[in-house]
Amino acid sequence: MKIKTVIVGLLQTNCYIIEDEVSAKCAVIDPGGNFDRISEALEGRMPEYIILTHGHFDHLLAAARLQRETGAKVLVHKLDEGMMQEKYVKNSGYFRGNFDAPKADGYLTDGMTIELGQLKLTVLNTPGHSKGSCVIICGDCIFSGDTLFYESWGRCDLDGGDDNEMLQSLRRIGKLDGEYTVYPGHGESTLLSHERQYNYLMRAAIL
Numbered sequence: 001m002k003i004k005t006v007i008v009g010l011l012q013t014n015c016y017i018i019e020d021e022v023s024a025k026c027a028v029i030d031p032g033g034n035f036d037r038i039s040e041a042l043e044g045r046m047p048e049y050i051i052l053t054h055g056h057f058d059h060l061l062a063a064a065r066l067q068r069e070t071g072a073k074v075l076v077h078k079l080d081e082g083m084m085q086e087k088y089v090k091n092s093g094y095f096r097g098n099f100d101a102p103k104a105d106g107y108l109t110d111g112m113t114i115e116l117g118q119l120k121l122t123v124l125n126t127p128g129h130s131k132g133s134c135v136i137i138c139g140d141c142i143f144s145g146d147t148l149f150y151e152s153w154g155r156c157d158l159d160g161g162d163d164n165e166m167l168q169s170l171r172r173i174g175k176l177d178g179e180y181t182v183y184p185g186h187g188e189s190t191l192l193s194h195e196r197q198y199n200y201l202m203r204a205a206i207l
Helices: 036-043 062-072 078-084 086-090 164-174 190-197 199-207
Strands: 004-007 012-017 026-029 049-051 075-076 106-108 113-116 119-125 134-138 141-145 181-184
Touching: 004 036, 004 141, 012 049, 026 113, 036 062, 049 062, 049 113, 062 075, 075 078, 113 190, 134 164, 164 190, 181 190, 190 199
Parallel strands: 026 049, 049 075, 075 106, 141 181
Antiparallel strands: 004 012, 012 026, 113 119, 119 134, 134 141
């Protein structure tokens, strides 16, 4: 699997382009803005899917245009679909521009598998930051959205956030077997073993 990171948008979101090296099929995770930058990084490839780890505006501002211009299918958890509406986005207090709303073509569900060429992407619903927050596991990689960061975790004081659910989600991730590289929605990548040891809330959750 090839992984390309493009930092986009007002809040410096990590947008990931993942590609199956055998079939050359690719997907975009969290296109949070700067369509032209994402398009350049795609180098002419047409993604099969646009996968939204959750419905906050900073993870989807380029999704609608990418959807129109490539035909990629937008996938989001049903519980976060309402966050893609213009009214919700503008009520966030961060975004002031014209909003181009994507439309869900399908829904992420806990335990589902998305096939991308020879890659298999497994979805875990990990509420806490939002009700529909998900992480995507592919091989030894976790695309963790705003659930898990380097030695930290997503804020739980926004609409749909819940401290207890975040604790349970971090426990679930922390108890996965084996080692993973974690690619978060913001900031630097990390190792799951590092988070098990140094992430205060994850460590508390799995003890």
